[in-house]
Amino acid sequence: MSILVVGSVAFDALQTPFGKVDRCIGGSATYFSVAASFFTDVSIVAVVGDDFTDEDASVFKGRKINTDGLQRVPGEKTFFWSGEYGYDLNVAKTRDTQLNVFADFKPQLTEEQRNTDVLFLANIQPELQLDVLRQTKRPRIVALDTMNLWISIAKEALERVFREVDLIIINEAEVRQFTNEANLIKGARQILDLGPSTLIIKRGEYGVIMVTKDAIFAAPAYPLETVFDPTGAGDTFAGGFLGYLASRSEIHDRELRRAIIFGSVLASFTVEKFSLDRLREISLADVHERYQDFRALTHFDDFDR
């Protein structure tokens, strides 16, 4: 199945304890689509300004990424985000956000896009997520990401979207913020009660926990000795996760678990360099190899009776 992703394509300025870069490619739809394209076809719906060059667009080239839906608006500038990380790489400090062309982003899907099998609503305003979702014709899987900002200023709209999706990918702190429940599992169950079948909770360097009606699955993050820049790790995870899932003929607990590991593997590559630099140089064989490392990392035997 192919995926339609609606989100941002952006320029980032980044500073970490290990270096800085003034202008690099970023954006949720960018990380997501490159990660997902390791496994399946992706169509991207996003908007950029005319400062987004052909060289910038080369990030999508040679991959299973359809960029017909990447609109370039003359006379406008691309969404820009500037962020900084201290040694605690879990928390980004935003230095500057310039929405630019993204401020008026109101995607109109084409007939082909409306028929997508899988829809990923990256982190944009919930009203916009809902608007896009309502343009589609019942995709087989709808997943979304969100952020603390929308829980603060648009919780009602966000809850409406939650009620209409299958899969929510969300940070641990956001589960607590949305539900006012300190216990993560109880909070997760409250969100599942709204309708989604599956909650994928991201815990940064601590990995991921999946909660469904029937089961809980927990996976650590891949332990790295060189975490260089965590920007895009969450969107990369979502791309690897949903990309793998869309490539399978059936979606069940076993495949969901594998998808979480593939998402984690791809995210672990992303953080090794700035921007998508590391993601652009790896092959599917590298992904498969790290999947095996993940097995070795987490495996333990049954006990002898």
Add this chain to the structure above:
Amino acid sequence: MSILVVGSVAFDALQTPFGKVDRCIGGSATYFSVAASFFTDVSIVAVVGDDFTDEDASVFKGRKINTDGLQRVPGEKTFFWSGEYGYDLNVAKTRDTQLNVFADFKPQLTEEQRNTDVLFLANIQPELQLDVLRQTKRPRIVALDTMNLWISIAKEALERVFREVDLIIINEAEVRQFTNEANLIKGARQILDLGPSTLIIKRGEYGVIMVTKDAIFAAPAYPLETVFDPTGAGDTFAGGFLGYLASRSEIHDRELRRAIIFGSVLASFTVEKFSLDRLREISLADVHERYQDFRALTHFDDFDR
């Protein structure tokens, strides 16, 4: 193999968002020995006052726990700790510490105790840990726990103990504090360079990560919907971990991983009620059942090629 544990037996006063108790049994050696006794014989070396009643001592009864080394000092009071937790159960706020009889604790091991196979140095001053260690005759396994306080005020002594033990059980934040290294895996390797073969890093609700020269193993914590009181979780983990390990004929990576899961299982019971209340009502069958739950929680298949 049997284990000798040197640590505290205490009274705790606890307050959590879910209740409070003014006086209950606590102490590192208490949680450790009860947990370890599910798997092997334990001898406890600790000191209490004459306010420690026979009913209090019943926590050790009917288990494989030898309390000959539990000294009761007339006219003295037992070590007392009072702590409080907010909804973030990861962090305890100490309200009061009264060392009492524990202030002069200077254990003299008997001949039999000196010959122990396995020694666990619970969280006490590093100088005392070293003193006890030097009284023993080369146990096959020596493990220790420590805390942030000793890293702050007795780092040099602590480093000397680190150089003489096989296994260190330590919190994530303490690895960073001891090494001044933000990256956990790099920090772990610095500590391993001092001599220990194995570092077991506790991450609270995020589980445990083990780092050895050859491998890394990561396990999540058991996700609970009712975490009532986290006091003693770390010592219970250490007890389950080392108790299981001591019960095996050989110590290798495979057994270390199982031991981490057994430690995690026992810790997950401890936090379900105040004090050792939950630990005292479960059987080995309950432990085995939750071990299987852990397998289901963490299992994922290899991918199809």
